[in-house]
Amino acid sequence: MATMTRIPESYEIQKPLREYSNGHQPTASVKERYTIVVPLANPYTAPILLELASAIAGKDNGHILALVVTSGYGKEADDRVDQIYKIIRAVRKWEDTCEIELVKHPGMQVAAGILEIAQQYEANQILLGLSDPVRGQVELGDVAQAVTEHAPCDVLIYRDSDSPGFTRIVVPVGGSIASRVTVSMGVRLAKGTDRPCEALHVYTNHRPEWESRMRVEKMLASVRGYNIVQTKVVGGINEADTVLGNIGENDILVVGKSERSSLEKWLYGNTAQRLLDRAPGPVLLVARSQEHSADQAQNRRRLSWLRPVLADIEQDQIVWGAQDTAAPSLDYFVLIIVASMLASLGLLLDSGAVVIGAMLVAPLMGPIVSFGVGLVTARFRLLRQAAVTVALGILTAFAVGFILGKLVPLNAPTQELLGRGYPSILDAGVAVGAGFIAAYATARRGIPAALSGVAIAAALVPPVNAFGLNLAFGETRLALGAALLFCANMVSIALVAALVFFWLGMRPRRLPNYRHRLRYAAILTTLVLMVPVLVIMLNFGRRVSTERISDSAVKAVLAPAQVLDIAVVDHDPVVVQATIMTSDDLPRETVNIAQDILSSDLGEPVKLQVIVHRVVEGSISQRPE
Structure with a gap:
């Protein structure tokens, strides 16, 4: 094996080889x-x-x-x-x-x-x-x-490498089991190619040369066929640099893959990676050694299903698909308008079924997933194009909601509008689930994409329509709450989708210069910092307001008493205090009925406290004539 010859593109076809499918069972001889x-x-x-x-x-x-x-x-x-x-x-x-x-x-x-x-x-x-x-x-x-x-x-x-072949096999060794494995591989390669094999050991100044040589020879004695291996011991501070200084372009390096953790590699360096990057000749990396026990191997195989890694061709297909769906089209705007009209009417009619039906046609999944792909792979053009497409769709949905709000009068906000005007941290959980299933369904072909599309639309379209409707009705407080819910859902979906793609093996591509890397870091930092800010604002927005309390219903129950004031005095749990003025006794059953009405309005248990101002009326006697 003096040279590694590349075969030309044309070949003569002779007797065909045997071909096996994945159902073939190996024979005993194999x-x-x-x-x-x-x-x-x-x-x-x-x-x-x-x-x-x-x-x-x-x-x-x-x-x-x-x-x-x-x-x-x-x-x-x-x-x-x-x-x-x-x-x-x-x-x-x-x-x-x-x-x-x-x-x-x-x-x-x-x-x-x-x-x-x-x-x-x-x-x-x-x-x-x-x-x-x-x-x-x-x-x-x-x-x-x-x-x-x-x-x-x-x-x-x-x-x-660019060299035509190798004339010597060099195995950097220490005294570990992994070194014995790499030496064994070097011996097999030496016998198969009839090339000399050399075990190279780098020792530091705190250990004498004779002791290092004795340690290496002791390790080599446990390797089968070690008698053909030559030993070379050299001193040096950095192991990788010393090894590189003792090899040439016609030497093949046989090295073991580092088993250090990511933190250890960052602290102490990764010798195998340095040799892989800088060796002038070919390198054979023993990426998995026999030092793993059978139990460790079995445990790894059992847990392998927890991280399904996408192949390079699958990642390329996801990127290509994201580039196709990131650009807006006529169909995109038509579906956005139809979905927004249905969602707005569902909010006005207080019908959750109509809102859900509108989600079936909303086309927001494509550009949202494209944004997540661009974020995890550091593709600025894809990020920008997807962001513009999403922004145009959201502006269209907002315009539809605002116009319908001006055309259709509404005396009081419906429960659907109130629910999106006072968001909580639990509402953002819908967006987290939507972002996960959107990215996962895109990567795993067996999952229908329509399921994730409905989840994403449910998290984005109704809040935008609620924002437009409430602004049209002059309900500024409810409009701001809907806008906050939309922002929280949008950031959650984008980040979770990017994290899912990262979990599936997709990584940022290499950026050409420092300016691009700084720009990418700024985008990631901005999105990550928005999470705690939105969480704080969602918790604040959850605080109950008297706007959600049906005053007329409570007054009707407490009649003939005169209701002077209704106020929320505590939020955990919710305590509502009503101040009334009456000359009659107030039965406890009446207070319980009013408390149930308040609980229904606020969507959570409420404790009602009634402060009664008793009115004592005097009788008017007639004066004698």
Whole structure:
């Protein structure tokens, strides 16, 4: 394996390989082989990965599963399989190549397909290839991360270089179990390629060289085939810089993936990532080692369903869909007008059923989800376009509500208008649920998008219509409450949708300069800071006002007493104090009836206190003539 040769684009098709679906069951002979699953997507890196997998598995008992995960059965998928098929046929003609079989697995989740095939064939290892570095940094990607976290076997990740091949294998080692695993991998690669293998150890000044060498040799003694490994011990302060100073472009590095937490990597650095980014030659990363116990692996697989990671192609499809729905159209405005008219009439008629019916046609889900996608991926153009579309739709809904409010007279606000004029923190919970289901339904194709569209419309359209109607009626207090509810719901939906996409594996793209990064940070900070402000305002808006109390009904119940004043004196629980003037006794049953009326008006339990000013009337006697 002196060189890694890329295969040309044209191949001669000979006897076809065996092809298996995901229902194929491996035979007993497959279990006895050294099986490596090699997912192939890029025709230019496929020959390199297959050759490397052959060298690691060994010619005699090696068994390579060339895996192609397709998203369907169309012509594009068939062409991709045929292209990989030709590459495999060409690689099999090379010397020292083990058995290679083509496995075609249909499915939308690339990582899930890789894990399923690896477990089904009881693979010994999975070999993945990395894409080209971006601005000097190599990223594992969501598929590699998901496979690494949940794989039932070791995972190898190969990063290619511009050098034509490698002449030496260098394994940076310490004294841990992970070092023994990487050395074992280096030994297998050395035997398969007939190249020398060197274990490189970097020691610090506080430990003598002889002690460090003895420690490394003791570790190597526990590795099978260690006699072909040469040992080199060098002093240095920074491990990554020292290793880079002792290798060249024709050396392949075999390193173990760091098991440190994110905080530890931030504090102490990530040596494996630095080597992956800066090594002049190829790098083979052992992303999952045998140091994980069977119990740990089983627990991880049990909890894997808690975080369904989207593949790169699925994330691209979500971004493309968001770009399509972010722009306004004639249909968008027509549906907004119809939905606003129905919602406004439902608010005026005090009919919750009509309001719910209006939500079925409201088209706000598309631009709202687009805003969440733009927020989590740092796409400013998508953010701006989605925000403009949402703003235009909201202004249209407000105008419809305001015009209907001017055309249709209303003596007193309905309960539907009052409910949105005095919002509480519980009302924002509807928006949280709507934002979650909107983003989740967009990412998971099996969930009907109409369900989340109704939830989003219910959280946004009625408050905007209530804002316009109340302004038209001159109910400023109720209009401000509806506007507050809309703002709280809008911010909640956008942030929750972005968090759901982040949970599903979507990340901000790399921003080109400091100005763009500062701009993105300002947008995130503004939205996050709006949350506590809106919560405080919602709690304040929840405070009960006498505007929601039906004075006429209470006065009718307490008659013939004269009601002088009705006031809310406490809010937790709600205590209403009524001051009356009467010359008769006031029965307790009458107070209870009035208390029930108040509880119905305010929508929560109310305690009524009645202050009675007793009037004693004197009799008028007639004067004698």
